[in-house]
Amino acid sequence: MPSIEPxxxxxxxxxxxxxxxxxxxxxxxxxxxxxxxxxxxxxRGEIRLADLRGLGGSGFPAWRKWDMVAAAAPKPDKYLxxxxxxxxxxxxxxxxxxxxxxxxxxxxxxxxxxxxxxxRVVLYINPDMVRSLAAMxxxxxxxxxxxxxxxxxxxxxxxxxxxxLPGSGHYIGGEETASMEWVEGRFSSGVxxxxxxxSSLKKSSSSDITPASGHESSLKQSFGSVPEPKLRFPFPxxxxxxxxxxxxxxxxxxxxxxxxxAHVPHIVVHGAAWFRALGKAPGTGTKLYSLSGDVLYPxxxxxxxGTPLRELIFAHGGGLLSGKPxxxxxxxxxxxxxxxxxxxxxxxxxxxLRARGSNLGTGAMIVISEGTGIVKRxxxxxxxxxxxxxxxxxxxxxxxxxxxxxxxxxxxxxxxTADLATLENLCAMLPGSGRCHLLNGAVQLLDSAFxxxxxxxxxxxx
Amino acid sequence: xxxxIPLTEALARYRPDAxxxxxxxxxxxxxxxxxxxxxxxxxxxxxxVVGANAGESCQRELAEILQSEAFIDExxxxxxxxxxxxxxxxxxxxxxxxxALMAAEKGARVLLATKLRLGDSNTVMxxxxxQAAIEPDDSVQQHIQDTLRGGHHAGDPALVAVMAxxxxxxxxxxxxxxxxxxxxxxxxxxTRRAGGMSSARLVHCRDYTGLExxxxxxxxxxxxxxxxVWEQSPAVELLSNELGQKCVGAVLTSLLDGQLRIVRTxxxxxxxxGLGRLHLNGFPTSNHLGATGDGLVLAYxxxxxxxxxxxxQYHPTGLVHPTHLSGKLVTEGVRAAGTLxxxxxxxRFIDELLPRDMVCAAILRECSEGRGIRIDGQRVGVWLDxxxxxxxxxGLLEKQFPNLMTRTRVSGIDPRTEPLLVHxxxxxxxxxxxxxxxxxxxxxxxxxxxxVAGGIHGRNRxxxxxxxxxxxxxxxxGIAATANRDRGPKKVTLEHVNRLRRALTLAGMPLTxxxxxxxxxxxxxxxxxx
Numbered sequence: 001m002p003s004i005e006p007x008x009x010x011x012x013x014x015x016x017x018x019x020x021x022x023x024x025x026x027x028x029x030x031x032x033x034x035x036x037x038x039x040x041x042x043x044r045g046e047i048r049l050a051d052l053r054g055l056g057g058s059g060f061p062a063w064r065k066w067d068m069v070a071a072a073a074p075k076p077d078k079y080l081x082x083x084x085x086x087x088x089x090x091x092x093x094x095x096x097x098x099x100x101x102x103x104x105x106x107x108x109x110x111x112x113x114x115x116x117x118x119x120r121v122v123l124y125i126n127p128d129m130v131r132s133l134a135a136m137x138x139x140x141x142x143x144x145x146x147x148x149x150x151x152x153x154x155x156x157x158x159x160x161x162x163x164x165l166p167g168s169g170h171y172i173g174g175e176e177t178a179s180m181e182w183v184e185g186r187f188s189s190g191v192x193x194x195x196x197x198x199s200s201l202k203k204s205s206s207s208d209i210t211p212a213s214g215h216e217s218s219l220k221q222s223f224g225s226v227p228e229p230k231l232r233f234p235f236p237x238x239x240x241x242x243x244x245x246x247x248x249x250x251x252x253x254x255x256x257x258x259x260x261x262a263h264v265p266h267i268v269v270h271g272a273a274w275f276r277a278l279g280k281a282p283g284t285g286t287k288l289y290s291l292s293g294d295v296l297y298p299x300x301x302x303x304x305x306g307t308p309l310r311e312l313i314f315a316h317g318g319g320l321l322s323g324k325p326x327x328x329x330x331x332x333x334x335x336x337x338x339x340x341x342x343x344x345x346x347x348x349x350x351x352x353l354r355a356r357g358s359n360l361g362t363g364a365m366i367v368i369s370e371g372t373g374i375v376k377r378x379x380x381x382x383x384x385x386x387x388x389x390x391x392x393x394x395x396x397x398x399x400x401x402x403x404x405x406x407x408x409x410x411x412x413x414x415x416x417t418a419d420l421a422t423l424e425n426l427c428a429m430l431p432g433s434g435r436c437h438l439l440n441g442a443v444q445l446l447d448s449a450f451x452x453x454x455x456x457x458x459x460x461x462x
Numbered sequence: 463x464x465x466x467i468p469l470t471e472a473l474a475r476y477r478p479d480a481x482x483x484x485x486x487x488x489x490x491x492x493x494x495x496x497x498x499x500x501x502x503x504x505x506x507x508x509x510x511v512v513g514a515n516a517g518e519s520c521q522r523e524l525a526e527i528l529q530s531e532a533f534i535d536e537x538x539x540x541x542x543x544x545x546x547x548x549x550x551x552x553x554x555x556x557x558x559x560x561x562a563l564m565a566a567e568k569g570a571r572v573l574l575a576t577k578l579r580l581g582d583s584n585t586v587m588x589x590x591x592x593q594a595a596i597e598p599d600d601s602v603q604q605h606i607q608d609t610l611r612g613g614h615h616a617g618d619p620a621l622v623a624v625m626a627x628x629x630x631x632x633x634x635x636x637x638x639x640x641x642x643x644x645x646x647x648x649x650x651x652x653t654r655r656a657g658g659m660s661s662a663r664l665v666h667c668r669d670y671t672g673l674e675x676x677x678x679x680x681x682x683x684x685x686x687x688x689x690x691v692w693e694q695s696p697a698v699e700l701l702s703n704e705l706g707q708k709c710v711g712a713v714l715t716s717l718l719d720g721q722l723r724i725v726r727t728x729x730x731x732x733x734x735x736g737l738g739r740l741h742l743n744g745f746p747t748s749n750h751l752g753a754t755g756d757g758l759v760l761a762y763x764x765x766x767x768x769x770x771x772x773x774x775q776y777h778p779t780g781l782v783h784p785t786h787l788s789g790k791l792v793t794e795g796v797r798a799a800g801t802l803x804x805x806x807x808x809x810r811f812i813d814e815l816l817p818r819d820m821v822c823a824a825i826l827r828e829c830s831e832g833r834g835i836r837i838d839g840q841r842v843g844v845w846l847d848x849x850x851x852x853x854x855x856x857g858l859l860e861k862q863f864p865n866l867m868t869r870t871r872v873s874g875i876d877p878r879t880e881p882l883l884v885h886x887x888x889x890x891x892x893x894x895x896x897x898x899x900x901x902x903x904x905x906x907x908x909x910x911x912x913x914v915a916g917g918i919h920g921r922n923r924x925x926x927x928x929x930x931x932x933x934x935x936x937x938x939x940g941i942a943a944t945a946n947r948d949r950g951p952k953k954v955t956l957e958h959v960n961r962l963r964r965a966l967t968l969a970g971m972p973l974t975x976x977x978x979x980x981x982x983x984x985x986x987x988x989x990x991x992x
Contacts, residue, residue, distance in 0.1 A: 321963045371537050412543060
């Protein structure tokens with residue numbers, strides 16, 4: 001395995017300690033919070049200088065969202081949603097962060113809350129990541145028992161409330177507006193003492209946290225006399241209004257990915273210049289790449305933002321399994337354009353990939369070698385998208401299902417030329433017709449697979 | 463082994479009526495096994511490096527195929543027709559047919575895929591009979607004890623107990639389906655006692671018990687409307703779920719047109735038999751052409767644990783002459799009837815009714831110490847003294863061993879007047895996939911029955927337990943596989959193949975050898991290849 005690199009920030013061995021408050025504070029935990037409590041306004045400036053991006057897939061500059069929320073007036077609350085609903089194929093960085101560095105994330109979230117003036121922080125986590133939830137729950141209890149929360153509340157001027165909220169278990173629940181929908185369904189407006197969820201967790205601590213079905217009932221119990229919030233499917237909303245203007249219960253809401261917020265304490269402590277220097281220009285800072293597929297060492301690698309694909313696959317991933325040639329890389333989620341061997345030297349940052357017509361996304365790289373069928377893989381991912389479509393936009397509901405069905409036919413040797421033509425037409429017709437990005441991603445994947453591997457699709461026809 | 467007594471000299475010395483010296487006392491059975499049994503040839507054992515049995519030893523030929531590259535890759539599956547079925551049975555021998563029948567009776571739609579034709583198997587070669595504790599002086603307990611003792615107590619008592627317990631019912635089941643057994647004049651089932659048995663327990667149909675069994679099973683399978691049979695369709699890979707942890711189907715090919723086919727299913731029953739055709743250590747084999755150990759390869763690759771991988775049974779009396787019958791068995795029943803084994807000097811050297819591994823080791827000792835009878839540079843053997851039996855019991859050979867008589871007659875040999883030249887032949891794989899009492903392997907959705915499964919015979923199988931095992935566990939697996947009511951596979955992948963590839967690459971192993979072998983290299987068409 002590759003040795004420990006000097007540039008490890010998020011995954012530095014000192015931070016991968018799980019929910020251990022004492023050890024975390026020994027290794028400098030809490031410093032960023034102290035800084036931010038002194039001067040909350042300065043944090044946003046540093047983040048802006050650091051050019052921290054939304055690392056959940058969009059690459060949108062974090063400071064712009066922060067500034068918008070900071071500028072908006074609380075009505076009466078401001079929300080910060082920490083998005084840990086990671087669910088897409090090939091991405092597993094947030095799970096690792098949540099599981100091994102829960103304090104780092106909570107500190108990042110609290111610092112961000114101070115910077116934008118949010119008094120409600122919701123840690124929104126994929127319910128299937130049972131160990132991540134358990135680690136976050138333990139860490140959160142340690143925070144409540146410590147002086148840190150009080151310190152933050154004093155700086156904020158009102159009580160800062162931290163809540164852990166398992167998501168719905170749907171992929172679409174990770175879309176930012178969909179996450180608000182779920183949060184609204186769980187926490188009714190104006191009720192400030194919603195600690196119910198965690199207390200119910202304490203009651204049922206024997207089984208730790210039971211995802212999905214388990215938490216429904218415990219939630220209901222825990223709210224007791226409080227008017228029961230209506231459970232809602234996490235449907236994405238149309239934009240605008242943007243969450244920063246009218247988010248959870250109409251309050252200004254900042255939604256950031258776990259990895260984005262995990263960077264915040266380090267930027268605050270070490271400064272923007274240090275952060276920028278970590279990356280390979282134009283990228284800044286480090287990025288967690290989830291490497292999987294036909295590589296020798298799959299796993300999460302923290303590398304400078306902008307590390308070339310070749311280095312990731314061959315230096316860190318140990319090259320391809322059984323020495324076969326590289327065929328393609330599904331990037332970030334895999335709702336983006338495929339990368340091919342011609343792109344091996346592309347720097348893995350948002351700008352460079354966008355210039356290639358692809359996207360870094362979550363930093364997931366699913367590597368496939370010669371010998372792996374594109375048709376089968378694409379059919380598999382399209383099935384995932386069809387399954388994940390929330391169904392509120394007809395074009396997405398029907399479009400993804402149709403693409404999936406036709407690809408299945410082709411994959412199982414029943415496809416005809418007409419099926420292929422239909423798929424090509426759908427690729428031209430569908431983009432942009434859905435509220436959220438799901439449909440676009442599904443089409444982009446198929447379109448680029450057609451572009452690079454058209455012959456393979458043709459060969460699979462009946 | 464350049465020494466030995468030339469055939470002509472030995473023949474000249476041989477007299478069917480010669481007085482045989484009393485048997486020398488066997489000093490130490492362990493020493494004999496250690497020195498001469500092929501399982502103990504230290505040089506031929508290697509350690510497995512990857513997989514569920516990493517660190518354990520097995521024969522080099524077997525290790526090579528267990529740690530090998532798959533024949534197919536994911537790309538080969540594009541555009542492959544998919545068949546959905548409840549239960550897939552791989553293997554068309556006795557175990558596969560029993561499993562298919564039982565699964566179909568329980569309401570499953572069954573696909574039975576067989577490498578060659580339905581019934582092309584080692585089942586049809588089983589001559590001796592099937593064990594079941596049915597005699598008044600016998601008991602299931604004794605059957606269990608004999609089986610465990612015969613297997614040097616390496617077997618799993620739980621498996622042996624259910625098999626022995628099933629014995630009488632298995633006979634009933636077979637008889638109901640029309641199988642014929644030898645009867646006593648009063649109409650009872652005729653039983654014989656054979657090597658390793660404490661009481662007469664071997665029920666048989668002349669010396670072609672397996673053939674008769676296969677006749678019945680084959681008819682039942684063909685007639686069953688819920689069982690579809692694909693002949694000449696060997697399995698080349700199993701399919702796993704997206705985590706590579708559960709068996710959800712298999713990739714079959716066709717020996718006729720080479721077309722791959724994906725079968726998606728809730729349960730796969732491996733009934734692929736043994737690996738005699740790998741010719742471990744260059745031994746001849748009594749196995750049929752398709753016995754190339756494919757089941758072990760597929761099971762190991764998907765992560766199933768195997769056991770007693772280094773233990774094989776060599777049948778003591780395989781014909782050496784004529785060449786085209788090389789490896790062909792002379793049933794143990796011949797020895798049970800009183801035939802002696804003699805070396806080139808006309809001496810007895812072992813109690814013929816000791817367990818097979820001991821007799822086998824003794825023959826190999828005679829051959830390697832220069833008391834064997836040599837035909838040419840390669841072939842050597844000892845006498846199976848059939849003329850003496852004929853002198854003592856005129857007409858017995860003709861009456862009880864018609865199969866042997868026919869086989870030898872067409873080769874121009876008459877066992878009644880000349881002794882048969884025999885040498886141990888690779889006969890049975892004692893170990894195999896680890897199973898529970900329902901035939902379930904350590905991988906969910908994957909069952910193994912028959913010779914490909916292990917744990918019943920320990921390190922040595924006693925006669926008549928193979929036919930019992932295939933029906934007993936075949937029926938059990940058929941029922942259990944049908945009871946598996948999960949929703950069926952969402953995804954079928956070759957993830958387990960990648961897992962093994964990764965492990966092999968990390969271990970620095972070459973990925974040059976491909977398996978399963980499907981057919982031995984010398985079979986028509988050579989190595990199977992797409």
